[in-house]
Amino acid sequence: QSALTQPASVSGSPGQSITISCTGTSSDVGGYNYVSWYQQHPGKAPKLMIYDVSNRPSGVSNRFSGSKSGNTASLTISGLQAEDEADYYCSSYTSSSTPMGVFGGGTKLTVL
Amino acid sequence: QVQLVQSGAEVKKPGASVKVSCKASGYTFTSYGISWVRQAPGQGLEWMGWISAYNGNTNYAQKLQGRVTMTTDTSTSTAYMELRSLRSDDTAVYYCASGPLVAPYYFDYWGQGTLVTVSS
Numbered sequence: 001q002s003a004l005t006q007p008a009s010v011s012g013s014p015g016q017s018i019t020i021s022c023t024g025t026s027s028d029v030g031g032y033n034y035v036s037w038y039q040q041h042p043g044k045a046p047k048l049m050i051y052d053v054s055n056r057p058s059g060v061s062n063r064f065s066g067s068k069s070g071n072t073a074s075l076t077i078s079g080l081q082a083e084d085e086a087d088y089y090c091s092s093y094t095s096s097s098t099p100m101g102v103f104g105g106g107t108k109l110t111v112l
Numbered sequence: 113q114v115q116l117v118q119s120g121a122e123v124k125k126p127g128a129s130v131k132v133s134c135k136a137s138g139y140t141f142t143s144y145g146i147s148w149v150r151q152a153p154g155q156g157l158e159w160m161g162w163i164s165a166y167n168g169n170t171n172y173a174q175k176l177q178g179r180v181t182m183t184t185d186t187s188t189s190t191a192y193m194e195l196r197s198l199r200s201d202d203t204a205v206y207y208c209a210s211g212p213l214v215a216p217y218y219f220d221y222w223g224q225g226t227l228v229t230v231s232s
Contacts, residue, residue, distance in 0.1 A: 003156070036218035038157070045207055045225055046149075046157065051218040089157050093217045099171050101147060101159040101216040 004029065004090055004104035011110040017078040020107045022090030023071060028102055030071035034093035037066055037075045040106075041086045049088075050075060077109070085111040114138040116208050116223035123229045124198050131194040132226045134208030141189035142166045147216045148182060148193045150204040151225075158204075162216040163191065171216070198230045 005023040012018040022029065022037075029035055035053045038046035048057055050066035053073065063078045073092070077084055090104040119133040134146065148160040161172035163182040170182050181194045191208055206226045209219035 034217040038219070040157075045222040046209075046219070047222070048218060048220045051220070057220060091157075091159070091218065093215060095215075097174070099162075099215045100173060101162070101219075103149075103157040103159055106156040 004092060004102060006088075006090060006104035006107045008105070009108045009110065011112055012077075012080045013112045014080050014082065016080050017076060018080060018109065019077075020075045020088055020090075020109070022073040022075070022092075022104050024073075024092055024094075024102075025071055027096040028092040028094035029068065029073050032093050032095075033068070035066065035068055035073040036091045037064075038089045038091065039084075039086045040089065046089065080111055082111050085109055114210065114221045116210060116221055118206075118208060118223040118226045121227040121229070123231065125232055126199055126230055128198050128230075129194060129196040130198060130228050131192055132206050132208075132228070134191040134193070134223050136189045136191070136210065139210070141184075142186055143213060144210045145213050145216065146182070146184065146191040147209050147211055147219050148180075149207045149209060149219065151207070152201070152204040155204075159216070160193070160206075162211075164213060165191065166213055195228075198228075200230050202228065203230045204228060 037050040040046040053068045054066045088107045147162045163170045183192045208223040210221045
């Protein structure tokens, strides 16, 4: 199963909004509403930020939002803050051969 | 609160096996699935496989088929991941993560990670 495609890096200034894309195929992102997003700070375990395309777990700021169109999912962070600087990974469920998960390559977010 | 506590770091020689544990607390263990995810140094996340803590059903990533086995012990709310025939490119931090019982749709709580180093 090939990894999902994310930009290697994005950047923005405090207060701005940024969007990270995650492109897959009709066998994963486009075929199911099971896209999730994870934030990972250096040396830490990943943290779930969005699940089922656009749902936020309890405790996650409403500055984080998710969406999907066709085979591409997106994570938008509004009102950028310094603590948002981290790596972000998308993931999708896929069952092209057997039920499994697949991750994107990750995007490094820099807050300027 | 939900916690997943993993076993400590391991150093193994090529060809050996490693077994990492993941002890869950704060929720009903058999109502969720457990996925294993690894991250090589400086690299991204890689999904390894998933096990239902309810009935032990498993799904593994194709590239690891035949080398990985995931199990659970419901009496101690602990999940295990064993990887055999270790190679240098298996050096990584290994994470367990809980998620829906039905399938690996997402991963909501994560363990702290276990560093496995494969070196001669």
